[in-house]
Amino acid sequence: MPRNTKNLQKLEDTRKCSPRAFRGVPDHTDDTMNSLSEANTRFAYDLFQLFRKSTKENIFYSPLSITSALAMLYLGSQKHTASEIQKALHFNEVIENTKGGATTAQVEKSGNVHQQFQKLLTELNKPTDAYKLSLANRLYGEKKFQFLQEYLDNVKKFYLARVESADFVNAAEENRKMINSWVESQTNEKIKNLFPEGSLDSTTILVLVNAIYFKGQWDERFDPKRTKQGEFWLNKDTSKFVQMMKQSNMFKFTSLEDMQAKILEIPYKGKDLSMVLLLPNEIDGLQQLEDKLTVEKLIECTSSQNMSMRHVHVQLPRFKVEESYDLQDTMTALGMVDAFSPQDADFSGMTGSRGLVLSKVLHKSFVEVTEEGTEAAAATGAGISVTSAPIYEMFHCDHPFLFLIKHNKTNSILFFGRVLSP
Secondary structure, three states, X not given: OOOOHHHHXXXXXXXHOOOOOOOOOXXXXXXXXXXXXXXXXXXXXXXXXXXXXXXXXXXXXXXXXXXXXXXXXXXXXXXXXXXXXXXXXXXXXXXXXXXXXXOHHHHOOOOOHHHHHHHHHHHXXXXXXXXXXXXXXXXXXXXXXXXXXXXXXXXXXHHOOEEEEEOHHHHHHHHHHHHHHHHHHHOOOOOOOOOXXXXXXXXXXXXXXXXXXXXXXXXOOOOHHHOEEEEEEOOOOOEXXXXXXXXXXXXXXXXXXXXXXEEEEEEEOOOOEEEEXXXXXXXXXXXXXXXXXXXXXXXXXXXXXXXXXXXXXXXXXXXXXXXXXXXXXHHHHOOOOHHHXXXXXXXXXXXXXXXXXXXXXXXXXXXXXXXXXXXXXXXXXXXXXXXXXXXXXXXXXXXXXXXXXXXXXXXXXXXXXEEOOO
């Protein structure tokens, strides 16, 4: 992962220009939650800027899953370690005067980031028949470290999570398999082998695990009968054949002249969640779109109020993306250095003393988009007949695009991705 100063400067600059008000959030959303979702959007943007510099083609990750897992670390961190995590996750913009740490006095401060997370995770984990969404976090600590009861209680209270004792010294391989099977069970068996063989050993001390799973049907499904083989242009000269889904309907839509791109929002059943697609006007326009995409633009893009309902003719390829990331270099590039350093790490809020150091942060993600919805098997949908011929906007995803899946009420980006080759 590149760490050159130019990239870091760019990230630093985006941190500084911060319009405090989160534009376009529904009134019924709590203000504190807005600031947390804005911090999450800024973190999503920082991650994307680093991931896009790597050689991977498609990109797919869950900023919210990563943030909530790292926030559990923040809860148990102290001093400089805490302030680095706070800055990397943009928590310093969410709550002023909070230095992390698991002490009750700090946790109880009003508007505290941990209480905001408690609200957000409770909101996201609300039972619903419309879709399946589960966000699960766990910390696995070497058993020779005794965790403070207060920290264990707070992790459970604010992050709906558990801290598990593991024997990495004598049974690293068995513990690796145990962690992997837990992740598999939390993600409907979509995410397997999160920790590959040999990734944990007797020197491992603290492992952070985050898993997120989403399965939702479109509010209006694509009719499988209309899906046809079509060309997807990887660049101006090269195309490949893909299964192209088609639908004409009313959607939230806008054109961004300055970005030379169009934005479309496709709601999932129940309309709590939506997929937002950012499509460059030109076949080879993605690089330019990515270069022009500032964090403010991303906040604007995720706001439904900047869009209007239009008749849109949509073409969207079926696609599946599976990615894994070792986040140590990424988080170090974002300034979170001490956590990984045996000399400097201060997680005394977890154990009452120093000596605990973060060994691994791995993130693995999976998405599948079909006629029925996202991560769902295809099914027949009813075709929609149009009585008169309205004027349609064209939104044909037949060349590289960006997409995100968001929770509408809290304006939280759950997933962010780039499709260069479906």
